[in-house]
Amino acid sequence: MSSVPPPGPSTPAALQGIKVLDLSRVLAGPWATQMLGDLGAEVLKIEQPGQGDDTRRWGGPALDDGSGDSAYFLCANRNKRSLAIDLAKPEGAALIRRLVQQSDVLVENFRVGGLAKYGLDYATLSALNPRLVYCSITGFGQTGRYADKGGYDFLIQAMGGLMSITGLPDGVPGGGPMKVGVPIVDLFTGTYATVAILAALRHRDATGEGQHIDCALLDTQLSLLSNQASRYLNGGAVPGRLGNDHPDIVPYRDYACADGDIVVALGNDRQFRDFAVLLGLAPLVEDARFASVALRSLNRAALHAVIGPAVARWRVADLVDAMEAAKLPAGKVQTVPEVFDDPHVADRSSVQTMCRDDGTPLRVVGFPVKLSETPARYDRAPPRAGADTRQALSAALGLTARDLDDLAADGVIPA
Structure with a gap:
């Protein structure tokens, strides 16, 4: 409270x-x-x-x-x-x-x-x-x-x-x-x-x-425009539309579970390694394409193609619970009514x-x-x-x- x-x-x-x-x-x-x-x-x-x-x-x-x-x-x-x-x-x-x-x-x-x-x-x-x-x-x-x-x-x-x-x-x-x-x-x-x-x-x-x-x-x-402005002003990078993808960090987006959508927000290599193991995708940890934040960003399409089907086998609540137990940031994509029914909002x-x-x-x-x-x-x-x-x-x-x-x-x- x-x-x-x-x-x-x-x-x-x-x-x-x-x-x-x-x-x-x-x-x-x-x-x-x-x-x-x-x-x-x-x-x-x-x-x-x-x-x-x-x-x-x-x-x-x-x-x-x-x-x-x-x-x-x-x-x-x-x-x-x-x-x-x-x-x-x-x-x-x-x-x-x-x-x-x-x-x-x-x-x-x-x-x-x-x-x-x-x-x-x-x-x-x-x-x-x-x-x-x-x-x-x-x-x-x-x-x-x-x-x-x-x-x-x-x-x-x-x-x-x-x-x-x-x-x-x-x-x-x-x-x-x-x-x-x-x-x-x-x-x-x-x-x-x-x-x-x-x-x-x-x-x-x-x-x-x-x-x-x-x-x-x-x-x-x-x-x-914050970070996007800085990427352009200091690096010449012209940002575009990426949907729910992050321009630099991967995986940092929404995925479809069996009963709804989840957001996975992993900001460092340790979190990525633990997430891969949690999903039963341990070989990703050794894949050179995904060895760093920068490399995962370059190879995001290939990574999403593997993560998407693995996440789809989970129910949202079960995956959120498993990720929170592993100290990995995740949450359900909630509707406005669901947000206002969330007990933490009442707390x-x-x-x-x-x-x-x-x-x-x-x-x-x-x-x-x-x-x-x-x-x-x-x-x-x-x-x-x-x-x-x-x-x-x-x-x-x-x-x-x-x-x-x-x-x-x-x-x-x-x-």
């Missing part, structure tokens, strides 16, 4: 006292601000009245609590309050500027320069609050010839090289470029944004100076149950890191659109009921 207890009401929060204005929508920005909220920051999510975050209406399962909020929206918007404010109205932009004066962080993902017309750009807001950490998330960054282009995860997976190395090779059934099954560029961009925000807060606390963070999906995608408290203010229960995947002294919190379920507008504006800015009614009459906030 996990050694880290779930947080209680008195558990300290790492980012307690940090105030975040979230002007972002869809995934990369909300993913970052959700992480900040999990760690204790107070997050105000600013949404367009009558519309809200785009993902609230994206297809797939939706809540039946009357909100119609999609499961997609729920994955990235817990631990936030939702304020519906029309930024296009001068009074709405003025509210944001007032909130900025008491905020530590602002996150936005408008097109480059898109907030300047409302007086909500970094230059304007940093003049009001020099300690502000202002994080801009775009497809291609604030500079460069593509700065004005719109960027979406799928597009960046294509332009950033990821799809050229993902999927089956050309010439085999199903071959061709393939995107990853989750919006990985958005998710990693949000994660990098969080790291950058925390670094900027550390600098701010030391110097009193805020700063502008320029976070781009394409830059993130290049970083995710780790990886799924949390939250309730909306009307009692509607939600299940969410929790913050993935266990902190012994300042664990992540799950205080607020993903909010209904605009649900906290009046209460938050009254508490933060001292607006009276009459003030709020006037703003509603002008269409700045919901009635």
